[in-house]
Structures are given as structure tokens and as C-alpha cells.
Amino acid sequence: MPRLYCNAPLPVNTRLKLPTSAARHIMVLRLKPGDNVTLFNGEGGECLCKIVDMHRHSASVDILSWQARENELPYRITLTQSMPEASKMDMVIEKAVELGVARICPVESERSVVRLTEERAEKRAIRWKSIIISASEQCGRNRLIELDSLVPFRDWVKQPDDQPALMLSPYAEELLADWACRNPPQNVTLIIGPEGGFSREEEGLAIRHGIRMFSLGPRILRTETAGMAAVSALTAIWSRTERSENNQARLS
Secondary structure, eight states, X not given: OOEEEOOSOOOTTOEEEOOHHHHHHHHHTTOOTTXXXXXXXXXXXXXXXXXXXXXXXXXXXXXXXXXXXXXXXXXXXXXXXXXXXXXXXXXXXXHHHHHTOOEEEEEEOTTOSOOOOHHHHHHHHHHHHHHHHHHHHHHTOXXXXXXXXXXXXXXXXXXXXXXXXXXXXXXXXXXXXXXXXXXXXXXXXXXXXXXXXXXXXXXXXXXXXXXXXXXXXXXOOOHHHHHHHXXXXXXXXXXXXXXXXXXXXXXX
């Protein structure tokens, strides 16, 4: 069943005129009156709806029922991603949504190839929010991830945070997978450098602010690959931990 984002309240047993973007999506999918769609507004849960009226640029639905369906990880992963070149950030955001990341913090570091003016950063943010919506529609998430404003890494690292912050570095000796195996599932921040990695000065600044350095293994991954690999490693290891704990609880 098609899933559509609708930035509006979704009270059951009411008729709703869809926003232009959602109505256009219905047209593209060649749906017709009588077809069912799922709507979500990014605040959790989803609604079963039936299309009742369609015009050239508009559509209306009856909201039939609401389900408290969630598809979120039981812990929050924040991805702090240094700005990569060209459209790589688009892919990073899309895949982060699919993998369950709860928050994305784009930062500019010393070796970032892309430097955005304030105006260009605002335009990129609009595009990224659109990507977040599209990816959420596709992967089944009913909550939109948080997207922070672009800031210099040196400013971001000074912001207080109460969850472990882990930076990927080719110079690190400890493996991220080993840390995940020793620690229970928890909120965590993953920090990814740009092409060429963080400078030694930036890594030193991060260490002084309590950030720990980890490696993904002997191979050097691209910036757009490293974050996705790290998120996948954490969720795979911690999912196994959760299943083991659940099995032990049932046996006891």
C-alpha cells in the first residue's frame, strides 16, 4: 500500500484535503477513488485512508483508522557527518534514514571540499528534508529524523552532550565492533570525517572534549560509506544482544 507523508493532524473519521505534494504523489502513482493509502505525519503512528475525491491538482481522503505502529530503533543514533563533495550528502541522508539514524548533524571540517554560504546551506537543508520524507515513505518509518543546521566542526564539538561520542579514525587502534560487543545498546553519536579524514588538530580537539577514537578495520572507507558501515555494525551487534537477552528472559 502506498505510504505518503502529510504534514497535518490526522484525526480518525474525518475527511482531509491532501497537501499539494501528497496529491501530486497520488497522481503519479495513478491511484483512483476507492484506493487505500497510508498517511503519516512524522509524529509516530500511521493512518489507513481511502481516496474519495480527485481533481487535477488536488485529492481528498477519508481517514479510516489509526495504528500506533513504530519502526524505530530502541536507542538513538546521531550521525555527525562532515560535508562531502557533490551529491554524496544526499545519499548519506537517505541511507541514514533507512538504517534507523535518529538525528543528523552536518558539519564543515578543515578538509571539507564543499563550503556553503548561509544561503546555499538553507537551500541544501530544504533538499535534505525532502530526501528524509521520501526515504521515510519508502522504508516504513513514521517519525522524521532530526536535521541540525550546518555548523563548523570546531563549534559542534564544544556542544555538551550526555551520550558517548565515537569518532572514526584510521589512526585508532580499537575496533568499533569490539566496543559495541562490550557495551549494551545505548544512545550514541558517530562522527565521520570528510574526504581525507579529520586533521590531527581536529582529532586532538575531539579527544580533549571526551570523544573516543575507533576504527572499522584495516581498510579505509569513503566518507559516504563509513557512517553507513558504522551504523550497520552497531545495529547488527546490538540486535543480537537484544535477542539473546530476550531468550534468556523467556527461559528464566
